[in-house]
Amino acid sequence: MDGDTVSLSIGQVAERTGLSVHALRFYEQEGVFVEPVRRGPGGRRVYSQDDVDWLTVCIILRASGMPLPALRRYADLVREGAGNEEERLAVLREHQERVTGQIGRLTQCLDLIGFKVGVYEDLLDEAQRAVEQDRPRPSGGGPAPASTPGTSA
Amino acid sequence: MDGDTVSLSIGQVAERTGLSVHALRFYEQEGVFVEPVRRGPGGRRVYSQDDVDWLTVCIILRASGMPLPALRRYADLVREGAGNEEERLAVLREHQERVTGQIGRLTQCLDLIGFKVGVYEDLLDEAQRAVEQDRPRPSGGGPAPASTPGTSA
């Protein structure tokens, strides 16, 4: 790999990961990196391609809701080296389940939202049709909207 | 409906919605309710079945990541009464897209996680097979795990 041949400043890493320089320093402090971040002249951080690759994974895990402590734990295990693959797997599996569950819950919510969107679309469609036919909407006898917040709002 | 016939204390509502009494008071303060919560003797809150139904919707919207301000806006529109259905629809559609996007992103993340889980499973499978055959694992020549954090860790 070319992990050794590239060396990036914090600004460059921020640019290509989308993380802020603040977040990068924060992550370092939180022990998210596998290797301690190297330092160049003047104490400046020097990142390798491997660091960026690792960050890419981290970003994905974070984006899917893995809490920082779990991420740190995972980094700890990787840092320890070979021999703890079961534990790494456990961390990943736990997160996998979290995400699967979350997707399931969101999908359920989406059903309800879709249903309500449909209700309002129908409502507006009808109103629109009434207008187009130059037939004033019945204002007293029709189905009264918003009378039962739980189902119609 | 039986919205008028039931009247519940804050504790009962907490019990049947799963929200805490704190959260209920907080939501009220944040303007999440459509009707101002009625008060009984001694200034105690009295909730109707409609309130509980509305809360059920709120819980689903919150669970799918709708921010409180959006929820309040939606409640505001419903409170205003008929005539603003387009706006309600807009709020719902916006949220619908948020959720769809979120599910998409989570699904992508899940792909990567599944991939990594698979890698570790294979790794451990192999190790297990080696042990069962009473054949000591090669410790120097095999594929070295964790050498490229981005893909193997």
Add this chain to the structure above:
DNA sequence: CTAGGAGCTTGAGTCGGCTCTAGGTCAAGC
């Protein structure tokens, strides 16, 4: 030689969404 820009550290501030505390009212039961 000085101004700008990127980086450094430490520590404080922010935001969303609750959660908890303090101090008080009220009704029921012993």
Add this chain to the structure above:
DNA sequence: GCTTGACCTAGAGCCGACTCAAGCTCCTAG
């Protein structure tokens, strides 16, 4: 009369994950 328990208000505190500010060191260009 006293305790208990559910409720009230106002306001403080907490958690996670950043984000920002102050005050410093460098290096480079004009």
